[in-house]
Amino acid sequence: MLHATGPLLTVDVGKRTADETAIDEVLEKTIGGRATATALAHERIPFDADPFGPENRAYLSTGPLQQSQMSFTGRMNMTGLSPLTDGLVSTNAGGYLSRNFVATGYSVLEIAGQSDELLAVHVTDDGVEFEEVPELEGATVPETSDYVENQHDLGPEHCIAIGPAGENRVRFASVMTFDSRAFGRGGLGAVLGSKNVKCVTFDGDVEPPLEIPNPPKSDIHREAATSDDRMRRQGTTGGTEFINDNFSLPTRYFREYEFEGAADIGGNAVEEKKYKKGACSACAYACKLPTRDEASGVETEGPEFETVYSFGSQHGVDDIVDVMRANELCDTLGMDTISAGVTVAAYLESEDEFGNAELAQEITEKIARREGVGDTLAEGVARCHDDLGVENYTVKGMEFAAHDGRVLHGQGLSYAVANRGADHMYASMLSLEYAGQLDPEGTLGKAETLVDRENHNAFRDTGIVCAFGDDYVTEERLESLFDTDYEDLMLVGARTVELERHFNNQRGFDRDDDGVPYDLPDIEDAIPEYYDARGWSEEGIVSDARLESVTGTALSDD
Incomplete structure (x- = not known):
């Protein structure tokens, strides 16, 4: 099965250290992107971590398709403990960062610790440099990009940055790339702000070792263009x-x-x-x-x-x-x-x-x-x-995102149970309801569809494929690209959802946290129906035994 390649780079901004870890076994099982970052976060972020504390970690990860020149693949994933939801959150952004990240030779960047000084971190295929940048305190995202370009000859396509909102720990601050593309939901910009990381740049010349099947790569590109x-x-x-x-x-x-x-x-x-x-x-x-x-x-x-x-x-x-x-x-x-x-x-x-x-x-x-x-x-x-x-x-x-669960009841159910909260991209039930493929009335009988949509979107954020590419990067083409059955890819997505849920359970999330602030028909029966489809308890809990049986992840005794 096709998967991302390259080690994990752990940058501790408090200690000013950078260490590489081989994660081949993790990548073989999780492919890349959101799934890999979620697995690492589940293992390495303490369940009782403070989102603004040094023990929280932020993961920037790429999928195998970022090692291609295929349409709908110019995206990356970011994962961490959210200061907005207090649970694990993943978000992704487009732009031009992914190819520059891949060129450093790493599959995942892990940002740990907490710096006493405002930092720019520069990642290359030759190593990591830490630069104190007190002059960037309070700088906007474009001002930060201008500094990076003037001082390091790197454009905004080489950079992730936070603005004043991130520095001031606004709980919904974004991490930005290319000035206008956002790792938007969940406040990971505030996480970088809490670590005193103003920006991270990426530059290298490593040639991607993967060969992406062609077709369907050329077919997708041609159809996108026309x-x-x-x-x-x-x-x-x-x-x-x-x-x-x-x-x-x-x-x-x-x-x-x-x-x-x-x-x-x-x-x-x-x-x-x-x-x-x-x-x-x-x-x-x-x-x-x-x-x-x-x-x-x-x-x-x-x-x-x-x-x-x-x-x-x-x-x-x-x-x-x-x-x-x-x-x-x-x-x-x-x-x-x-x-x-x-x-x-x-x-x-x-x-x-x-x-x-x-x-x-x-x-x-x-x-x-x-x-x-x-x-x-x-x-x-x-x-x-x-x-x-x-x-x-x-x-x-x-x-809440725009798509109104008071009218689109399947989307309302999705909001209610999503690990991420009221985000429309977690399952995108809305697309079926808008298109008339799913009756927008009612919540009962939609659990299996919701599970399928969550698994699909979790894998899409793992590959990584743009949401706008769903009509072009079809199930059949995914099987060809990743050299495996579609069901295997959906299993990767399902494991990711399980890990997110288990992590949040360990932080106290349960049935009481699943719901919406308005009435939905039969929602009190539809939520248990969803739990049953997932194999979770009546309280929405993923047991340690289930986690190990589904994901192969065993909790340590520490």
């Missing part, structure tokens, strides 16, 4: 009006189910501002959205649908330029646009200030710098909703 999907022109915003008109676009902090200004911030509005094509590394699909407003001078990459929701409909804002400004502000400051936008929406609800885009942007900046009320909001909705006097629209501490 596709006429609306996604290529409008990104995920292309479905804004369809979702608003036929399902739900949460509006004004979940008060309403549709937004009267959806057309003004949807796909056509975004496409009108798009001034060139954009892509991720080696991808012919080119679905990115470099946008510019000539009148105001606002320029950004995006917004995608989730940002149109979080800074548009949720705020009652119907000017696409205002949403573009908010998108660029979050990228510059290093924050997840979903959690940031929903948290600001909660504040606007408390102040009865919906529609005030200027205030929303002012509060966004205050959050990143923890100034005034921003210090409270930087904790996220789950921790500040009582202070604001608003409903707690989160699951496991994570703010």
Whole structure:
């Protein structure tokens, strides 16, 4: 079975040491990406770790397909203990980082410890250099990229960085690459901030040893290049009006189910501002959205649908330029646009200030710098909703993505039980419900489908394949690429979900943490149905014995 190659590089930023560990046996079993990082995190992060403590670790990992030049593979995974959810979280980002990471010869970077000084860490195929960078304190992501380029002749495609939000431990701070691509959900930017790591660069000349089967590699690339999907022109915003008109676009902090200004911030509005094509590394699909407003001078990459929701409909804002400004502000400051936008929406609800885009942007900046009320909001909705006097629209501490579980009940069930919380990418039941392949009404009888979707997405983040490539990187092609049966790949995904769940169980997560803050039909019966499909206890617990039987992972006696 195809898998990533190369050792684990452990960088302890407190001790200023770098050590290599051969992990061939782990890679053979887990392939790469999210599965490998999850296995390492489960083994090496103490179950009682403080997300902001030196014992937490952050993993940046690549899959075998990043050692190719195939479309839909310009992505990497990041895993760690989330300061937002207090559980294990994985997130991935596109851009151009992956090939530069692979060129250093490593399969996984592990960042451990805690530095007393603000650091830039430089990883090459010749070793690791630690550079104290006090002059970057408070710097934005683009300012950090400029420093790296000026001082080290490396562009933003060689770099991961945090902005002021990460340094100030905003619980939903992102790790950014290529300035505008985010390892977004779960607050791993705050984890790097707690370790005093401002940026990490990657540069090398190691030739990838893997040979990726061709076809299907060339077939996928050709189909990506010739596709006429609306996604290529409008990104995920292309479905804004369809979702608003036929399902739900949460509006004004979940008060309403549709937004009267959806057309003004949807796909056509975004496409009108798009001034060139954009892509991720080696991808012919080119679905990115470099946008510019000539009148105001606002320029950004995006917004995608989730940002149109979080800074548009949720705020009652119907000017696409205002949403573009908010998108660029979050990228510059290093924050997840979903959690940031929903948290600001909660504040606007408390102040009865919906529609005030200027205030929303002012509060966004205050959050990143923890100034005034921003210090409270930087904790996220789950921790500040009582202070604001608003409903707690989160699951496991994570703010909701746009796809409304109050209407898409399968997606609502997914939010309820997902290890990651209210994130739409964990299982993406929404795609089946939008397409009419799954009745959006009801939660019962959907457990097996949900398990399949979770396993598929966990493997997709392991390979690593972009979510937009699902129609092109089919089951049959995955079997050819990875030289194994599709069922074997899904088993890798299932083991990853089990490890995440077991880790979270050890931190106290159980049945009480699975649910949503609104009524769903038969949810009290659907959750046990999901547990049964997974083989978990009635309390949603993965026993040590089950963990060992399913994943081969035995707990140490220490």
